[in-house]
Amino acid sequence: MNTRQETAGILSAHPVSPEVRTRVLAELDDIEKRHDVRILFACESGSRGWGFASPDSDYDVRFLYVHKLDWYLRVEAERDVIEVPIDNALDISGWELRKSLQLLRRSNPTLFEWLDSPIVYRENAAVAHHLRALAPGFFSERKSRWHYLSMAKRNFRGYLQGETVRHKKYLYVLRPLLAAQWVDAGRGMPPMRFAELADVMVADPDLRDEINALLAVKMAAGEAEHGLRYPLIHAFIERELSVEQPPGEFRQAAGDDVTLDDFLKETILSARGA
Known part of the structure; x- marks a missing residue:
């Protein structure tokens, strides 16, 4: 398995x-x-x-x-x-x-x-x-979005500011960031599987390739593995966290x-x- x-x-x-x-x-x-x-x-x-x-x-x-x-x-x-x-x-x-x-x-x-x-x-x-x-x-769209976006911001500030980073931390930012965007898109409860989130929310083929390269390393290396920044992923995260705007309305539970x-x-x- x-x-x-x-x-x-x-x-x-x-x-x-x-x-x-x-x-x-x-x-x-x-x-x-x-x-x-x-x-x-x-x-x-x-x-x-x-x-x-x-x-x-x-x-x-x-x-x-x-x-x-x-x-x-x-x-x-x-x-x-x-x-x-x-x-x-x-x-x-x-x-x-x-x-x-x-x-x-x-x-x-x-x-x-x-x-x-x-x-x-x-x-x-x-x-x-x-x-x-x-x-x-x-x-609740409001609570879910706040939960995931706060997690993405906290992990980005806490773990991805150096020139070398723990590979797993990129995924601990990407996953909640994409989950928040899933909610913003009106898709309801975000799926647990990262692949399902990324498949829908990431359209840029170069970014998808870099995410796959990161996943391949993460699934083959140890939890503590460090390495250089992934430039496309890093830029995507910085851009999305800096320009995010809350949607005008949230559907009520x-x-x-x-x-x-x-x-x-x-x-x-x-x-x-x-």
């Missing part, structure tokens, strides 16, 4: 070996037993989900889970996040379902990305389908909070009600 593919010319790869997948599934089973929870959905986030992992990239496993019914009927709220100590390969953490739905209601871009991940380790098909159907109604309440109750009762 380490095969590189092309999406309309933009390099992309989502490598997860069978051995790693087996280990991830075992870790998820162990989390369920130790915390007495039911995992509803588990996916890969980060560079492997975005499609430009290095050979030494971590596996960023993210999941959603529910407790038994009595956990939700206590006066004092309890911790709603599960985090597994990071080792040299796996970074695993998850959000409780009620927390996840609160974040969905607030149009959290990270949750939208998880639901669009090309690497899914486990899922309750009915729950995942329902979540994906609910998500567009709570998508149209989701109904009652649907989230109903979904929470139905899911808890069906998954852990007894």
Whole structure:
């Protein structure tokens, strides 16, 4: 499962070996037993989900889970996040379902990305389908655009000011910048896959070639690999960040909070009600 593919010319790869997948599934089973929870959905986030992992990239496993019914009927709220100590390969953490739905209601871009991940380790098909159907109604163009554009500016200022740079940081600026432009173009929720973003939003063939050259290096070298600036990419980023103008209007999210309440109750009762 380490095969590189092309999406309309933009390099992309989502490598997860069978051995790693087996280990991830075992870790998820162990989390369920130790915390007495039911995992509803588990996916890969980060560079492997975005499609430009290095050979030494971590596996960023993210999941959603529910407790038994009595956990939700206590006066004092309890911790709603599960985090597994990071080792040299796996970074695993998850959000409780009620927390996840609160974040969905607030149009959290990270949750939208998880639901669009090309690497899914486990899922309750009915729950995942329902979540994906609910998500567009709570998508906020304003919040998404601010999230991605702020990330692009912060990473550009913080990591790409020298004559030599870490290759991965260009992608950590390009991806959110293109996601913000995707939103500005009225295309809705940006896709998680970088190749899908770049294929639509980057038309200049020379710039596409340089992006592919960067991707080829990133996917063959280590996470800490440094090198000279990529001139076309650098100029594109500087130009786009300097001239960006907010669109005149944003469409308002149209989701109904009652649907989230109903979904929470139905899911808890069906998954852990007894």
